[in-house]
Amino acid sequence: MIAAILVLSALAGVSGLLLGFAAIRFKVEGDPIVDKIDAILPQTQCGQCGYPGCRPYAEAIAAGEADINQCPPGGENGVVALADLLGRDPKPLNAEHGAVKPKMLAVIDEQNCIGCTLCIQACPVDAILGAAKHMHTVIASECTGCELCVAPCPVDCIDMIPIAQTITTWKWTYPSVTAKAAA
């Protein structure tokens, strides 16, 4: 009786030590979940999700305050990636936060710009160049297409134009389209 208790206790003790050792020795220093979520978000910093930027949204998701379907620029693929990361079921995008649009680029009509700098202050990635009373322009390669500059413009001289497909951005399409056409 006593022997059995002792043996079992000893076994339990050894297993506990082993487990404890393993927990320390093989501890996974993973990226904090916020960083992982942030890495999936498209970084447009557009605020359509209701948070002032991608990182605050990532923090809100991690804290369980926001759902994973509030990011239209990320599209369905983004939702799927988030669902995959967080082990949740993917769901359709929440229409309240806007619809999926093709990638856009802000363009300032330089004839009409009065140099008010309001758009510069609105741009979350400092992609607008200019000074007070001087014409502004958008650095195309830095623009995320967030549209935040459009509303503040007092003379309505900023247009969002879809990014045109060129030879360098063109992609082969998924074959089912042609396969069906062929059948």
Next chain:
Amino acid sequence: MRFKIVTSPHIAQNVSVGQVMRRVLYAMVPGIAALTWFFGWGILINLVIATVVALLAETVMLAVRGKPLALHLSDFSAVVTAGLLAVALPPLAPWWLTTLGILFAIVVAKHLYGGLGYNPFNPAMVGYVVLLTSFPREMSAWLIPHGLDQPHALTLLETLQAIFHSELPARFTLDALTGATPLDALRTQIGLGLTVTEIRNSPVFGMVAGQGWEWATLSFLAGGLWLVQTRTADWRIPAGMLSGLAVIATVFYLIDPQHYAPPWFHLWSGAAIFGAFFIATDPVTASATPHGRLIYGVGIGVLVYIIRGFGGYPDGVAFSVLLMNIAAPTIDLYTQPRVFGARRG
């Protein structure tokens, strides 16, 4: 001038799934002819029943699944399944047995798993195993191979009667017509303590293996070699299976030649040759890598011997194929070829 846009390559070899399946059917012709010669009209009647039922089941399932009928019926895959199963059934198997096996093969093993290309298990063998485990008595009633020219062979009409009404002509009893297959005989008599030499003196056996059976096997081998030669079947699978079977049979034969049948007997008996060239080579359910196919074949060969020698059934091709079907994805994972330019080793 504007042109049609289609992706490269713009030329193709004249091959199709239907062509592959038709070749398998052609290759079965000599074997079926030999079987018919030795076992009578039943073989052909089974084939007809199986084909009709298979095509009907295929049509219904395709319609239910909303697939284009003409396209998929013309791939002949259902006919191949029917052929493989029908050949494996006893010549006087009642019509419902054939029907049940085919229905299970086409409906459950093939279409419920996603249809052509998606089934993890060989449909014909699933059907066969279901019948073998559910109706062992009907499934073991093989005829004694007499030859169509023998006076006591069943006529076409008598065979139809037997298959559809389970009525034998008055001059026969079922026991007089049927007998143990060579593998079955070997199995039971070794169980009774006889030696292989003694058993082989019984009239069931011919020159190498079973009387009559050995000619059917030879015919299937001819068809199988043609399949390999036309590259319809990958040589690695039959080569692997037959060498696996031969090696393990040789080992046991050398240990105790009176207790274990010689390797040539094993290679030439039962469904070994037929299975190696026609069943194991079904690409959908086999391993897909070159090395994997060798391993897959060897696995089947070894399992066949184990089941024959130590299992509960006289032959084990169907079980072995299904077991290796399960293993195929794992084999594939670990036998990926070395990609061009990848480091060796």
Next chain:
Amino acid sequence: MSRLYPFHGGLKTVRHKTESNQQPIQRAALPRRLMVPLRQHIGAMAKPVVASGDQVLKGQMIGQADGYISAAIHAPTSGRVATVETRPVPHPSGLPDLCVVIDSDGEERWVERQPVDYRALHPSELRNILRNAGVVGLGGAAFPSAVKLNLSGHRERLETLILNGAECEPWITCDDRLMREQAAGIVAGLHVMVHLLEPREVLIGIEDDKPEAIAAMIEACAGTGYEVRPAPTRYPSGSVKQLVKLLTGKETPVEGLPIDVGVQCFNVATAYTVHRAVDHGEPVISRTVTVTGHVRQPGNFQALLGTPFAELVEQAGGYQEGVERLIMGGPMMGFALHSDEVPLTKAANCILAASAEELAPTQPVMPCIRCGACVDVCPANLLPQQLYWHARAKEFDKAQDYHLFSCIECGCCSTVCPSHIPLVQYYRYAKNEIWAQEKEKQKAELARQRHQARLERLEREKQEREAKLRQKAPARAARAESEGGGKLDIETAVARAKPHPDAANPAATRQQDA
């Protein structure tokens, strides 16, 4: 004969060489208008250095190499620049690209040509001459040759220099004719390459279905030590990595280049343009192109770059009835064109007008039956059916696990597939998606950094303002003392100075800490 090292897989394809290789190369007529794309090579597009209205001479530079991996573009004939704008170019997308449009004056007046003695030049000077002459690989990939002729950074010395005259694609015969007619020029260009690369051996690989070309090259190589190696006719022996393996036994590492195993490989036509550039001072303004298939008089043409395909077809006797598809390149790897109103480029080795007779019939796609025919023919030793499953399921990381990027898109697998699955298109789609995702990731990372920088800047500015306010505070306090009620003003001012309402948001503050 020296030993060959066969590669895995490959195919015996139809040949269709005799349609076009029986007649000598013809000089194509001078077109009235040429459209010269500024992107005719891999790498950065050439920068236009002419504007509409400019008079240009034949061989004058109209586009400047922009960056290291780039090549110059030249006026193919003398005339007037009509415009510099986007025009249709030969590309699978059918999208337009920037072209210099030149109206020829018919006089063919050359710029001053300066042949050089390459032995007297420093290698970097020589490479610069080739770069400015617009020399790129003419086998189809159009990679700037000057880059490949520079060993620095790779290794001290080259083991093997290979000249690729395999021409393994069906229908194409431009290299065959060029070797027969200009073997001496090709070898002269080879001398320049040898001078730059100093290889231990020089091998010339030619498929054995071109006995005349082999004979001509052997004769031209007499006494040079360059070895002509006839290779069995087996597609895709002209693919760089496969040819290197075939002739040297060396396998180019996955995601590596032949130079990694000490081999460099050039097309025979490239060697010829090197010779023209160095020994005659002529930049690349024309190339040999095969016009074949369903045209009345198939043949090879020495045509100016920028010549519309339609005019070349016209000179080959025009289309026969029933042409369905116009292919640039061969039938295995070439791409279908949307229109024949596109100009000849450096990469265009063949124009194949195809009717139902030449093409594979369009057949319905069946499920994969895992027959393994694709595995048997894959020259990269891949598992095409496995790649297909993953590409189809858009599981791009798994496709990469199965070495998607080792696929050379040779088309062997699609050709033998009994289920008629457009395998190569699945691979191209998957590769394009992976590249696009990679680009988007980079763009997102850039945006993240810029957003971060902006937040830091705003924070810094806020603190600077607060510091200023604090400095002024005593003075203001004194003033407030005298005027009274100033305390509230200060608070509102500070609140207003906050750059962004979100700065008060705890989340945003945390972000700045991160």
